[in-house]
Structure formats: C-alpha cells, structure tokens
Amino acid sequence: MTGPAYPDWDAVYRDNIGWVYRLMYSKVGNQPDAEDLTAEVFMTALKPLRVSATVPEVRKYLKMTARTVLASHWRDRMGREVTRIEEDIQEGPADDGGQPTAESGTGDRVRWLLAKLPDNYRQILELRFLQAFSARDAAKQMGVSVANAKVLQHRALKMAARLGGEAP
Structure with missing residues (x-):
C-alpha cells in the first residue's frame, strides 16, 4: 500500500x-x-x-x-x-405511406424513419431497441462481429436523427 x-x-x-x-x-x-x-x-x-x-x-x-x-x-x-x-408500434403498413406529420403518433414516425433506412441499419435498430437484443445477440443474429454491430447502430442512429429532422 x-x-x-x-x-x-x-x-x-x-x-x-x-x-x-x-x-x-x-x-x-x-x-x-x-x-x-x-x-x-x-x-x-x-x-x-x-x-x-x-x-x-x-x-x-x-x-x-x-x-x-x-x-x-x-x-x-x-x-x-x-x-x-x-x-406504440402497430404491425402492418403505414396509413398513407407519406411522411409523418406533427399530429402523427410516435408509431407512425418510427415506422417512417425505419422504412427510410438501409436494411442493415433498420435491422440493427429493430433488434437493439424494439426487440431489446444485446449488442452481442444482435451481432449474432445479423452474422457480424459485435464491433461491427456497434458501428452499424451508431451510424443508423445518426442517419435516423438526420432523417428525423426532415420529417414535418
């Protein structure tokens, strides 16, 4: 000591x-x-x-x-x-397929954002946040390394934030 x-x-x-x-x-x-x-x-x-x-x-x-x-x-x-x-998220397609408005529910906004993302970005966000997978489990499900899953998640969140700013 x-x-x-x-x-x-x-x-x-x-x-x-x-x-x-x-x-x-x-x-x-x-x-x-x-x-x-x-x-x-x-x-x-x-x-x-x-x-x-x-x-x-x-x-x-x-x-x-x-x-x-x-x-x-x-x-x-x-x-x-x-x-x-x-x-909050209902299964099935969005009502009109257009952009969500300020009056739209959170579910409509989330569906719209997810639909605008590339498949791998959408998948990592769905696994991590909607299905509560750990980073390790999401990586395994996607067939990528844990580090890659974390990078995908970071990039997907950044893109979703940019897209979220575009929604009326």
Missing part, C-alpha cells in the same frame, strides 16, 4: 459522496434516482472494498462500481421503455 488511506468507512463516504452523487445526477437527471443510485454505489462497494485501500484505489473502485450500477439502472429502465415502444 502506497499513499494515504482513509481512517474509516465514514471518511470514505464523506470524501466521495459529493462526486458520486453529481455523477449520478448528471447521468439520470433527477434527484430521487440519483440519490438511490448513489446509495446503491456505496452499499455495493462496502463489502468488497478494503478500508486499508489508498485514496486513489478507493476512488477508482467507486467509479467502476458507479459505472456498473448505472449500467444496471439503464438496462432495467430501457427494458421498460422498450415495452412501451412496442405497444
């Missing part, structure tokens, strides 16, 4: 609570979730973390724990959101 260590768990908490909370708040955007996630970070880190660890080691471990807790939060949250999106 090199460098200063915290004298006790209370000191670990007092020294790190501020930046962990600010990180969580910046990622989730609301106080109740940020508070819950901050508490979860410390509760998760307490058991495996040695009180004799140096200050930089503690901060690094808390940051890694925060990343894991946040990923779990968004995985859970997006799981619920994906279900809501699927309910």
Whole structure:
C-alpha cells in the first residue's frame, strides 16, 4: 500500500459522496434516482472494498462500481421503455405511406424513419431497441462481429436523427 488511506468507512463516504452523487445526477437527471443510485454505489462497494485501500484505489473502485450500477439502472429502465415502444408500434403498413406529420403518433414516425433506412441499419435498430437484443445477440443474429454491430447502430442512429429532422 502506497499513499494515504482513509481512517474509516465514514471518511470514505464523506470524501466521495459529493462526486458520486453529481455523477449520478448528471447521468439520470433527477434527484430521487440519483440519490438511490448513489446509495446503491456505496452499499455495493462496502463489502468488497478494503478500508486499508489508498485514496486513489478507493476512488477508482467507486467509479467502476458507479459505472456498473448505472449500467444496471439503464438496462432495467430501457427494458421498460422498450415495452412501451412496442405497444406504440402497430404491425402492418403505414396509413398513407407519406411522411409523418406533427399530429402523427410516435408509431407512425418510427415506422417512417425505419422504412427510410438501409436494411442493415433498420435491422440493427429493430433488434437493439424494439426487440431489446444485446449488442452481442444482435451481432449474432445479423452474422457480424459485435464491433461491427456497434458501428452499424451508431451510424443508423445518426442517419435516423438526420432523417428525423426532415420529417414535418
């Protein structure tokens, strides 16, 4: 062990609570979730973390724990959101095949955007967001590497954003 260590768990908490909370708040955007996630970070880190660890080691471990807790939060949250999106999208062709208007439902807008994308872009977005596939499962389904699937997803989202700006 090199460098200063915290004298006790209370000191670990007092020294790190501020930046962990600010990180969580910046990622989730609301106080109740940020508070819950901050508490979860410390509760998760307490058991495996040695009180004799140096200050930089503690901060690094808390940051890694925060990343894991946040990923779990968004995985859970997006799981619920994906279900809501699927309910909005009706099977079958769009009513008039034209561009969606501001009065159109979200489902019409999503169908219009997906129809405008190249097949591989449409497929990756459908797998990842409408069917809640992991990047690995979507890559396997498409017969591409995980890295390629991530690149396809990024490019598809950029193209969809551009197209979304064109819709009236």
